[in-house]
Amino acid sequence: MTGPDVVVHSGGDLLAAAAAARLITKLVDAQAARGLASLVLTGGRTGNAVMEHVRDSPARDAVDWSRVDFYWGDERFLPSGHADRNETQARAALLDHIALDPSRVHVMEASDGRFGDDPDAAAADYARVLGSPVPAFDVLLLGVGEEGHTASIFPDSPAVHEESLTVVAVRDCPKPPPTRVSLTLPAIRRAAEVWLMTTGEAKADPVAQALAGASPVDIPAAGARGTHRTLWLLDSSAAAKLS
Numbered sequence: 001m002t003g004p005d006v007v008v009h010s011g012g013d014l015l016a017a018a019a020a021a022r023l024i025t026k027l028v029d030a031q032a033a034r035g036l037a038s039l040v041l042t043g044g045r046t047g048n049a050v051m052e053h054v055r056d057s058p059a060r061d062a063v064d065w066s067r068v069d070f071y072w073g074d075e076r077f078l079p080s081g082h083a084d085r086n087e088t089q090a091r092a093a094l095l096d097h098i099a100l101d102p103s104r105v106h107v108m109e110a111s112d113g114r115f116g117d118d119p120d121a122a123a124a125d126y127a128r129v130l131g132s133p134v135p136a137f138d139v140l141l142l143g144v145g146e147e148g149h150t151a152s153i154f155p156d157s158p159a160v161h162e163e164s165l166t167v168v169a170v171r172d173c174p175k176p177p178p179t180r181v182s183l184t185l186p187a188i189r190r191a192a193e194v195w196l197m198t199t200g201e202a203k204a205d206p207v208a209q210a211l212a213g214a215s216p217v218d219i220p221a222a223g224a225r226g227t228h229r230t231l232w233l234l235d236s237s238a239a240a241k242l243s
């Protein structure tokens with residue numbers, strides 16, 4: 001695989017609209033080739049904006065949504081239906097509006113779910129859901145945090161050092177809520193395509209550092225890559241410090 005591809009859009013809303021169009025096309029192509037498609041969703045404002053643009057796109061139903069497997073790259077470990085859960089936000093932004101197959105929506109367990117308030121058990125369960133090896137997802141979407149986190153993998157945290165587990169519980173996160181469940185970098189790297197999507201000047205430093213080859217321990221987003229393609233989708237503010 002060659003290095004990452006970088007696409008810079010003039011603004012955040014345009015980025016979200018263009019990423020949505022790109023995603024629809026990618027899922028259509030995957031289904032044309034294999035009948036099925038798999039998509040890993042992300043939390044965060046940019047990821048939600050992309051989902052909303054997919055929802056509102058006239059091309060939306062070019063995808064057979066009943067033949068898309070949905071996964072999450074991370075989840076905020078909160079009760080089911082909590083407004084801050086990535087699942088809740090993805091349902092509002094897209095999943096509640098499309099003719100999906102509920103058995104293909106693979107959520108991470110909530111803190112009032114089958115395992116109670118035990119994020120390690122929820123993580124172990126999601127590792128079972130993913131199986132071994134982890135699927136070669138068609139597209140895995142990610143956001144980027146101001147200090148370089150991606151999914152819920154934070155700089156110099158136990159999660160960024162994880163080499164064998166595919167899903168981990170994450171505690172003491174600097175971004176609320178403090179407890180989360182996240183895919184690890186080895187699991188993320190099973191995806192065919194990884195798209196890192198971010199906007200705004202607060203992201204310019206981590207973006208520049210990741211693309212300059214920072215260590216994933218310092219900038220976890222630098223360690224997220226796909227087997228076929230790693231694509232950074234930026235607005236001009238987030239791209240401002242690229243050399």
Ligand code: 6PG
Pocket residue numbers: 042043044045046047074075076086142143144145149150151152175198
């Ligand atoms: C989450 C995320 C996290 C997010 C980034 C970017 O659940 O919080 O998955 O990794 O994608 O923090 O979030 P913004 O797009 O809101 O800046």
